Amino acid sequence: MNNLFVIKIGGNVIDNPAALENFLADFAAIRAPKILVHGGGKIATRLGDKLGIESKYIDGRRITDDETIDLVTMVYGGLVNKKIVAQLQSLGCNAMGVTGADGNLVPAIKRPVEEIDYGWVGDVAAESLPASRWQLLLDNGIVPVLAPLTHDNAGHILNTNADTMASSIAVALSAVYSTRLIYCFEKKGVLEFVEDEHSVIHTITKASYARLKAEQKLFAGILPKLDNAFAAIDAGVKEVLIGHADDLLQNTTETTTGTLITA
Amino acid sequence: MNNLFVIKIGGNVIDNPAALENFLADFAAIRAPKILVHGGGKIATRLGDKLGIESKYIDGRRITDDETIDLVTMVYGGLVNKKIVAQLQSLGCNAMGVTGADGNLVPAIKRPVEEIDYGWVGDVAAESLPASRWQLLLDNGIVPVLAPLTHDNAGHILNTNADTMASSIAVALSAVYSTRLIYCFEKKGVLEFVEDEHSVIHTITKASYARLKAEQKLFAGILPKLDNAFAAIDAGVKEVLIGHADDLLQNTTETTTGTLITA
Numbered sequence: 021m022n023n024l025f026v027i028k029i030g031g032n033v034i035d036n037p038a039a040l041e042n043f044l045a046d047f048a049a050i051r052a053p054k055i056l057v058h059g060g061g062k063i064a065t066r067l068g069d070k071l072g073i074e075s076k077y078i079d080g081r082r083i084t085d086d087e088t089i090d091l092v093t094m095v096y097g098g099l100v101n102k103k104i105v106a107q108l109q110s111l112g113c114n115a116m117g118v119t120g121a122d123g124n125l126v127p128a129i130k131r132p133v134e135e136i137d138y139g140w141v142g143d144v145a146a147e148s149l150p151a152s153r154w155q156l157l158l159d160n161g162i163v164p165v166l167a168p169l170t171h172d173n174a175g176h177i178l179n180t181n182a183d184t185m186a187s188s189i190a191v192a193l194s195a196v197y198s199t200r201l202i203y204c205f206e207k208k209g210v211l212e213f214v215e216d217e218h219s220v221i222h223t224i225t226k227a228s229y230a231r232l233k234a235e236q237k238l239f240a241g242i243l244p245k246l247d248n249a250f251a252a253i254d255a256g257v258k259e260v261l262i263g264h265a266d267d268l269l270q271n272t273t274e275t276t277t278g279t280l281i282t283a
Numbered sequence: 284m285n286n287l288f289v290i291k292i293g294g295n296v297i298d299n300p301a302a303l304e305n306f307l308a309d310f311a312a313i314r315a316p317k318i319l320v321h322g323g324g325k326i327a328t329r330l331g332d333k334l335g336i337e338s339k340y341i342d343g344r345r346i347t348d349d350e351t352i353d354l355v356t357m358v359y360g361g362l363v364n365k366k367i368v369a370q371l372q373s374l375g376c377n378a379m380g381v382t383g384a385d386g387n388l389v390p391a392i393k394r395p396v397e398e399i400d401y402g403w404v405g406d407v408a409a410e411s412l413p414a415s416r417w418q419l420l421l422d423n424g425i426v427p428v429l430a431p432l433t434h435d436n437a438g439h440i441l442n443t444n445a446d447t448m449a450s451s452i453a454v455a456l457s458a459v460y461s462t463r464l465i466y467c468f469e470k471k472g473v474l475e476f477v478e479d480e481h482s483v484i485h486t487i488t489k490a491s492y493a494r495l496k497a498e499q500k501l502f503a504g505i506l507p508k509l510d511n512a513f514a515a516i517d518a519g520v521k522e523v524l525i526g527h528a529d530d531l532l533q534n535t536t537e538t539t540t541g542t543l544i545t546a
Binding site: 067070071090093094095096097098099101102103105106107109110114115116117118119121122123124153156160162169171172173174175176177 | 330333334357360381382416425436439
């Protein structure tokens with residue numbers, strides 16, 4: 021099987037033009053098939069402030085109302101996505117910016133209203149993800165750049181978690197490619213001692229994860245990320261890597277500097 | 284050769300939610316391969332007003348400055364494009380929203396600065412348009428929905444004329460498909476008597492166009508549209524149709540109600 025890299029970046033890269041430029045130069049240089057998934061960053065909040073659109077919360081959970089979904093559709097699907105595409109094109113990388121709605125590449129359902137109505141928020145329908153349509157793009161030299169939006173099959177765009185979109189795509193494409201899912205993180209990897217930047221744990225397996233948890237060595241904030249990583253691996257992804265955006269190219273090789281998570 | 288319809292809509296459809304909904308239902312019902320090209324509409328101007336971004340003009344020509352290109356990238360490439368995609372997906376039409384930058388589907392160059400610096404405006408590099416990449420999408424059941432933006436190969440998005448993008452695509456794809464280029468217009472077609480809505484001229488050929496011009500029968504405003512239509516036909520497009528959005532389905536048949544322009 022060919023290698024595939026599914027790489028997710030968030031606000032710490034998107035909101036810093038110099039960091040983004042460096043990241044995109046490295047991303048463009050990756051020779052294998054690759055997919056970039058980007059989050060939203062702070063631009064939507066800043067633009068929302070200018071437009072008088074307030075961030076809404078219920079019980080501490082962020083709500084996506086009518087104004088907010090239009091805002092994030094513009095910013096994530098338009099401004100952020102197309103700026104990345106234009107920069108990658110200038111680097112000779114044939115990027116194609118899409119949302120999950122485009123070509124129905126990431127099917128989703130509107131989150132059901134239970135205790136909280138999250139508004140226009142989508143949950144990925146991972147089992148329906150059309151791997152062959154992604155493959156069609158990848159096998160023809162197209163580099164998908166995915167914004168964190170989906171649709172509800174009833175004509176509306178939905179705000180959707182970028183981490184989940186990245187892992188769902190990695191899972192679906194693991195049937196066809198030997199897939200490494202890379203989460204760009206603010207640190208060099210998962211740290212054994214949260215205050216020591218040099219204490220990166222270079223590999224975590226299921227067995228070592230159980231041991232680290234039993235010893236209560238890990239910072240609690242990293243546990244959900246690791247649980248999600250092992251869920252992706254259980255669903256067929258070969259490897260998940262958590263590392264810094266600056267180390268992207270190194271982290272696409274065999275000698276990674278971040279944390280490589282495997283079965 | 285298979286048929287292909289390249290259909291362009293502008294503000295009179297985009298800015299009217301009911302008209303857009305009707306149009307998209309008809310567009311989704313077209314059975315042949317099809318491409319939708321949309322203009323911008325008034326949403327960008329309205330949002331620009333809210334953000335205090337003024338429309339700039341030099342000698343009566345609209346200029347696309349830094350603020351304006353970000354605005355139209357958000358609105359055309361994000362809000363308008365993705366709303367159309369979500370609506371088409373809900374109608375069972377596998378729409379994929381793109382700009383000319385995505386997959387470099389419509390190569391362009393930044394308009395050279397001569398008497399006027401138009402700013403971030405692109406002119407289509409029609410001779411480099413990658414017909415095979417469009418064909419890849421079309422032949423796999425994907426329906427491209429194109430926003431009027433391109434890129435400059437140096438990392439910037441460019442504002443680009445939607446009519447020209449539509450005709451350039453129709454020309455490039457005429458080598459592979461029997462192509463009808465349809466411009467949705469505010470009237471039912473080209474009128475022989477501009478004040479008489481029932482005076483639609485149902486067919487115009489080069490010979491009849493020469494006669495109509497000699498007799499000075501046509502409204503001057505329509506002449507550039509007809510000149511462009513014949514330029515597309517000279518470059519290989521089988522037919523150009525100018526008609527009302529409400530008549531779309533009829534205008535995809537042999538018995539058109541709009542104005543069919545042929546060699």
